[in-house]
Amino acid sequence: MKYYFAYGSNLWRHQMQERCPEHQVYGLGSLNNYRWIISLRGVANIIKSKGDRVFGIVYMISLQDEERLDECEGVDEGCYTKETLPVDVNGASLDCLVYEDPIEEKGSPRAKYISKINMGIADAALPQDYVNRYIRMYIPMES
DSSP states (O other), X not given: OEEEEEOSGGGSHHHHHHHOTTOEEEEEEEEEEEEEEEXXXXXXXXXXEEEEEEEEEEEEEOHHHHHHHHHHTTTTTXXXXXXXXXXXXXXXXXXXXXXXXXXXXXXXXXXXXXXXXXXHHHHHTOOHHHIIIIITTTSOXXX
């Protein structure tokens, strides 16, 4: 099993269950010196940003789960690259698989992406001040 840090639509448990049926939730994590954005492609991304941090869920995934994630995230098409980054979980640093969009320019979310992110925010129980500061500038609340 490998640690995977999800910060976008894979925060939504329903989507993770479909994509990675063997996954296990490990816990809430934070990636230091990065900032959450929506890229020009209309999806979540992280960019280096000193003093900021990104919250997300650390999952344990199998090799088969990782292969399915690679396909879903468009790794072969260059939509996302795979990195190993240190993520803080309960005071410990874990090396986690993280998908990064090579496009760092900010954009607007795809219409269908808004509800996925909102469901993920609820499922992950992200800190509200973090959601308000970083995510709400891109993703409106839904009624």
